[in-house]
Amino acid sequence: MSGLAIETRGLTRRHGRKHALDNLDLALPRGGIHAIVGANGAGKSTLFRILLGFLSPSGGEVFVLGRPSAALTPDDRRRIGFVNEEHTLPGWATVAAVLAMQRRLYADRWDARAFDTVIASFDLSPAQRIGQLSRGERAGFNLALALGQAPELLILDEPTLGLDVVARRRLLDALIEGASAEDRTVIYCSHQIEEVERLADTLVVLERGSLRNFSAPDDFRERITQWVANVPFKGPPPDAMPGLLQHRKIDGVHHYMMLDAEPGFADFLRGHGATSVQTMPVPLDRAVDAFLTRNHAGPAA
Numbered sequence: 455m456s457g458l459a460i461e462t463r464g465l466t467r468r469h470g471r472k473h474a475l476d477n478l479d480l481a482l483p484r485g486g487i488h489a490i491v492g493a494n495g496a497g498k499s500t501l502f503r504i505l506l507g508f509l510s511p512s513g514g515e516v517f518v519l520g521r522p523s524a525a526l527t528p529d530d531r532r533r534i535g536f537v538n539e540e541h542t543l544p545g546w547a548t549v550a551a552v553l554a555m556q557r558r559l560y561a562d563r564w565d566a567r568a569f570d571t572v573i574a575s576f577d578l579s580p581a582q583r584i585g586q587l588s589r590g591e592r593a594g595f596n597l598a599l600a601l602g603q604a605p606e607l608l609i610l611d612e613p614t615l616g617l618d619v620v621a622r623r624r625l626l627d628a629l630i631e632g633a634s635a636e637d638r639t640v641i642y643c644s645h646q647i648e649e650v651e652r653l654a655d656t657l658v659v660l661e662r663g664s665l666r667n668f669s670a671p672d673d674f675r676e677r678i679t680q681w682v683a684n685v686p687f688k689g690p691p692p693d694a695m696p697g698l699l700q701h702r703k704i705d706g707v708h709h710y711m712m713l714d715a716e717p718g719f720a721d722f723l724r725g726h727g728a729t730s731v732q733t734m735p736v737p738l739d740r741a742v743d744a745f746l747t748r749n750h751a752g753p754a755a
């Protein structure tokens with residue numbers, strides 16, 4: 455059995471001239487929580503849709519739980535849970551009917567405790583129709599159903615969008631518990647970096663369909679440092695500073711956000727006239743922000 459939950463080799467998906475995924479090589483081990491982050495349009499949902507066999511690649515190979523994604527059997531699919539931000543349950547069906555159907559489908563593995571833990575945060579009545587639920591209630595119900603299925607692989611596309619703080623915290627607790635107790639693999643994409651920081655064992659950063667980081671979140675955070683320097687005038691030219699992510703001048707003081715700063719960077723700044731140089735770590739959300747800002751689409755300068 456492959457030790458990988460997911461493997462892609464040279465995975466490419468084009469839409470016209472646009473590359474949603476561009477020659478992506480990704481290997482996610484079994485077990486643990488893997489977070490995928492990236493700007494809007496980076497290719498996260500496209501990746502998930504290909505993993506689940508909803509979309510075919512333009513090129514490359516994809517393996518899910520050791521099997522090519524296009525050849526997943528019905529039995530393989532029962533081991534995979536998926537929740538997306540659209541929460542696509544039939545609006546006309548009642549909560550009770552959907553729950554009964556899910557319990558029947560997964561009778562051999564139904565985890566009532568996981569379902570009850572998540573659903574307890576929401577005040578749903580069995581007779582309510584899905585279409586009458588609030589956005590957050592629908593999100594919670596979907597997640598509870600997916601966890602009840604006790605999947606070996608759980609793929610979540612922005613699962614906590616619309617949840618209040620308490621429901622969100624309870625859901626994250628349930629995910630962490632499921633991933634450690636059940637030896638489950640969770641692959642999760644979110645723009646909520648504080649969530650990623652709490653949950654993830656691995657931080658995958660996608661940029662324009664390509665892999666830009668694969669490491670523990672802390673290792674990524676440590677690659678990015680902030681430097682505050684008193685440098686007269688303009689300071690060193692940006693093209694002399696490889697790894698420069700952001701530069702701001704505040705009250706005459708230069709603030710540089712650097713990726714993989716060279717060990718001699720402080721001396722480099724002093725060599726350009728800096729009278730004082732301070733360096734400091736940055737929290738994960740600022741590190742991700744600085745990293746993604748560099749190549750983010752934006753108005754022409």
Ligand SMILES: Nc1ncnc2c1ncn2[C@@H]1O[C@H](COP(=O)(O)OP(=O)(O)OP(=O)(O)O)[C@@H](O)[C@H]1O
Nearest residue numbers: 469472473474492493494495496497498499500501
């Ligand atoms: N059917 C399609 N036709 C044309 N372009 C598409 C189609 N589907 C996706 N794309 C493009 O592919 C790129 C990747 O889209 P995708 O939905 O995977 O991004 P994402 O990382 O999930 O973004 P977000 O964070 O906004 O949800 C985007 O530039 C999008 O415009």
